[in-house]
Amino acid sequence: MIAGSRRGLAVVGGGKIGEALLAGLVRQAGSGAGIWVVERSPQRAAELAARYGVGTVDLAEAAAHARVLLLAVKPQDVDALLALLAPHVAADAHLVVSVAAGVPTARIEAALPAGTPVVRVMPNTPALVDAGMSVLSAGAHATEEHLDEAEALLAPVGRVQRVPESQQDAVTALSGSGPAYFFFLVEAMIDAGILLGLPRSLAADLIVQTAYGSAVMLRDSGEHPVQLREAVTSPGGTTIAAIRELERHGVRAALIAAIEAAHQRSVELGRPQD
Numbered sequence: 001m002i003a004g005s006r007r008g009l010a011v012v013g014g015g016k017i018g019e020a021l022l023a024g025l026v027r028q029a030g031s032g033a034g035i036w037v038v039e040r041s042p043q044r045a046a047e048l049a050a051r052y053g054v055g056t057v058d059l060a061e062a063a064a065h066a067r068v069l070l071l072a073v074k075p076q077d078v079d080a081l082l083a084l085l086a087p088h089v090a091a092d093a094h095l096v097v098s099v100a101a102g103v104p105t106a107r108i109e110a111a112l113p114a115g116t117p118v119v120r121v122m123p124n125t126p127a128l129v130d131a132g133m134s135v136l137s138a139g140a141h142a143t144e145e146h147l148d149e150a151e152a153l154l155a156p157v158g159r160v161q162r163v164p165e166s167q168q169d170a171v172t173a174l175s176g177s178g179p180a181y182f183f184f185l186v187e188a189m190i191d192a193g194i195l196l197g198l199p200r201s202l203a204a205d206l207i208v209q210t211a212y213g214s215a216v217m218l219r220d221s222g223e224h225p226v227q228l229r230e231a232v233t234s235p236g237g238t239t240i241a242a243i244r245e246l247e248r249h250g251v252r253a254a255l256i257a258a259i260e261a262a263h264q265r266s267v268e269l270g271r272p273q274d
């Protein structure tokens with residue numbers, strides 16, 4: 001294969017985020033042509049091939065066909081994967097994109113042929129519904145063109161930002177893990193509806209639509225969250241009674257501590273494995 005003749009994308013690791021990205025990208029492209037998946041579990045590979053019409057290949061075939069190798073395995077599995085992948089990577093023909101939480105581009109570069117361009121990305125699962133948030137950082141050999149290439153890949157499934165790599169652990173704690181915090185809040189709010197005697201399906205409908213409407217307002221109104229909250233909080237009314245309880249139970253401090261813990265875990269995951 002001549003350097004530069006490769007096209008398309010191979011997703012290595014078809015787990016939760018690998019599938020979210022695959023699903024969004026295949027939907028946007030209109031088919032799975034030019035998209036391959038490498039998956040350790042044959043059963044999972046067959047499932048993804050059937051669901052999205054993508055080809056399932058091994059690492060050597062992925063590297064032979066695809067220009068972009070998108071690594072979506074657990075941080076703990078990255079080193080083992082790189083050892084298997086490295087013999088098939090050509091620095092002048094591939095762009096390696098890693099979504100592994102915490103793992104620095106320097107660690108990936110050290111395991112690949114000298115000069116391989118690596119872009120670190122923190123995506124999130126709303127990519128599944130084209131509402132993802134992907135945050136990109138360049139490794140030592142990734143140029144603006146490589147960042148543009150990674151951005152073009154991810155832009156169809158949501159918004160894209162670029163940050164210095166030093167901010168990626170914080171980004172991971174905010175937008176990478178972020179959907180889980182919102183799902184957790186929604187889960188708790190639905191439980192509150194159950195406590196108040198509403199049927200589960202009604203409580204879920206009320207809360208999901210309220211979450212959706214609030215998210216659209218946050219994104220589109222241009223107003224600060226404080227202003228939006230104040231507009232809901234009538235003097236002597238119901239909302240302030242609830243807000244007082246949230247503050248009394250330390251919910252704000254709990255969220256800050258939770259996100260700080262996620263940041264710390266991302267830093268730990270980035271350290272070389274024993």
Ligand SMILES: NC(=O)C1=CN([C@@H]2O[C@H](COP(=O)(O)OP(=O)(O)OC[C@H]3O[C@@H](n4cnc5c(N)ncnc54)[C@H](O)[C@@H]3O)[C@@H](O)[C@H]2O)C=CC1
Nearest residue numbers: 013014015016017038039040072073074075081099100101
């Ligand atoms: N789940 C999420 O919302 C997000 C996850 N990430 C990152 O994405 C990566 C994957 O996370 P999840 O999808 O949640 O994990 P997961 O455990 O659901 O998926 C990992 C997949 O990789 C496969 N795998 C492992 N080694 C392999 C190899 N050598 N070759 C081929 N396939 C291999 C496993 O069989 C599994 O299906 C992690 O590094 C995580 O930090 C990043 C952003 C968001």
Ligand SMILES: O=C(O)[C@@H]1CCC=N1
Nearest residue numbers: 101172175176177178
């Ligand atoms: O929980 C995790 O480690 C991954 C990274 C960001 C979201 N999920």
